[in-house]
Amino acid sequence: xxxESSEDQAFTRFVKEAEPRLSHALAAAYGPEVGAEATADAxxxxxxxxxxxxxxxxxxxxxxxxxxxxxxxxxRPRKLFPSAGADGVDATLPILLEELSKNQRxxxxxxxxxxxxxxxxxxxxxxxxWTVRTHAERxxxxxxxxxxxxxxx
Amino acid sequence: xxxxxxxxxxxxxxxxxxxxxxxIRIRATTERGIPIRSPRFQIRPIAAVAIGxxxxxxxxxxxxxxxxxxxxxxxDVAGNGVGSSTGNAERHSPGLLLLLMAGFxxxxxxxxxxxxxxxxxxxxxxxxxxxIERPExxxxxxGELTRLRKRNRLxxxxxxxxxxxxxxxxxxxxxxxxxxxxxxxxxxEVDAALETYNAAWLETNRAAFLDATTEEYTFxxxxxxxxxxxxxxQVGVLAYxxxxxxxxxxxxxxxxxxxxxxxxVRFASAGTWYDGVSIVTLVETDGTWKVAQHTWVGEVP
Numbered sequence: 001x002x003x004e005s006s007e008d009q010a011f012t013r014f015v016k017e018a019e020p021r022l023s024h025a026l027a028a029a030y031g032p033e034v035g036a037e038a039t040a041d042a043x044x045x046x047x048x049x050x051x052x053x054x055x056x057x058x059x060x061x062x063x064x065x066x067x068x069x070x071x072x073x074x075x076r077p078r079k080l081f082p083s084a085g086a087d088g089v090d091a092t093l094p095i096l097l098e099e100l101s102k103n104q105r106x107x108x109x110x111x112x113x114x115x116x117x118x119x120x121x122x123x124x125x126x127x128x129x130w131t132v133r134t135h136a137e138r139x140x141x142x143x144x145x146x147x148x149x150x151x152x153x
Numbered sequence: 154x155x156x157x158x159x160x161x162x163x164x165x166x167x168x169x170x171x172x173x174x175x176x177i178r179i180r181a182t183t184e185r186g187i188p189i190r191s192p193r194f195q196i197r198p199i200a201a202v203a204i205g206x207x208x209x210x211x212x213x214x215x216x217x218x219x220x221x222x223x224x225x226x227x228x229d230v231a232g233n234g235v236g237s238s239t240g241n242a243e244r245h246s247p248g249l250l251l252l253l254m255a256g257f258x259x260x261x262x263x264x265x266x267x268x269x270x271x272x273x274x275x276x277x278x279x280x281x282x283x284x285i286e287r288p289e290x291x292x293x294x295x296g297e298l299t300r301l302r303k304r305n306r307l308x309x310x311x312x313x314x315x316x317x318x319x320x321x322x323x324x325x326x327x328x329x330x331x332x333x334x335x336x337x338x339x340x341x342e343v344d345a346a347l348e349t350y351n352a353a354w355l356e357t358n359r360a361a362f363l364d365a366t367t368e369e370y371t372f373x374x375x376x377x378x379x380x381x382x383x384x385x386x387q388v389g390v391l392a393y394x395x396x397x398x399x400x401x402x403x404x405x406x407x408x409x410x411x412x413x414x415x416x417x418v419r420f421a422s423a424g425t426w427y428d429g430v431s432i433v434t435l436v437e438t439d440g441t442w443k444v445a446q447h448t449w450v451g452e453v454p
């Protein structure tokens with residue numbers, strides 16, 4: 001029989017490990033606002049069903065799909081990606097991100113921006129590594145092309 | 154400008170709100186605020202009930218009106234077969250129309266209520282996004298977290314069950330009406346007898362005519378009433394006779410059958426087409442269906 005404090009610690013460890021990937025994936029998929037709520041809802045679901053989630057081989061991937069279901073409950077903003085004032089960020093980046101497909105955004109953000117492996121990203125999206133690689137390459141190429149054109153205009 | 158990868162990371166680092174295990178525990182144990190759903194999913198119980206009953210009444214009203222208008226009343230037909238099926242609609246329509254109107258009214262009220270709910274959602278916060286949790290409802294977690302509050306899905310299930318029930322009722326009523334359409338089709342043997350009778354006329358086949366009619370057969374028109382033998386001799390000598398059949402209506406079922414057909418008839422002697430309605434009465438004698446009476450209502454040469 002497992003004791004509750006150790007389960008609590010196990011859940012905390014799980015959140016620390018899975019949260020960054022899930023937060024960024026859902027934020028890339030649905031925008032930062034809905035993505036944050038969907039991430040929190042997914043982890044609440046994980047806490048409610050910890051007995052099941054604890055033993056899953058690909059818990060993060062499963063929670064990504066839970067997050068997708070939760071995200072449908074929220075009223076989507078007209079602009080998925082709000083403008084940001086971060087230094088060195090092109091003002092059109094949010095618009096360009098929105099023009100990518102959902103999987104392209106997630107793959108590009110996880111692999112190229114945060115350095116996750118293709119395998120880790122494929123586990124999250126439930127796709128093959130080759131598909132994920134294609135999404136990431138196309139997403140990055142489109143962003144580079146759009147931003148490069150603008151930089152030289 | 155930095156690399157695209159760096160820009161993406163900087164952007165997401167700025168806009169993404171991270172979730173901690175503490176956040177999750179608070180969210181899991183506090184009273185949840187109203188989830189901000191797309192307005193199309195926000196429905197109040199009164200609207201759900203109104204829409205459910207509205208759909209049910211509209212379906213019922215529509216089906217009954219369709220039945221009254223399009224399914225002929227078979228018991229109306231008198232012995233001579235002259236009758237009309239449209240009298241049913243005139244008798245039943247006011248009450249059914251009221252039912253239909255009430256259904257539309259309830260539907261309209263339900264939709265209005267839903268739209269008002271959607272308006273409330275928009276007024277509670279920004280157009281784009283709203284606060285998910287109501288801060289005043291947040292409570293600090295207390296003690297060990299072993300059981301979590303479940304969401305109340307009773308209304309959702311009630312709507313689903315109501316919708317399934319309404320659809321089932323509608324399907325049952327529609328199938329009932331469709332099944333009643335069988336009254337407008339005749340059994341194969343009756344149809345065959347009718348075909349044989351018509352063929353005897355077209356082929357001026359006296360023997361076939363006698364075989365397809367009863368001994369008591371009569372043919373009635375404005376020109377008079379003729380018995381079987383008299384009409385058979387007439388059929389047998391028709392040098393040129395043809396007719397076209399249009400809509401056929403079964404005006405009675407059982408024994409006898411009354412079948413009314415719109416027809417255009419042309420005789421060689423006249424050369425022009427004459428429009429009218431043939432009402433044919435078929436009876437079963439000794440296990441065989443035969444024509445007992447033929448009444449022609451229409452133009453004559």
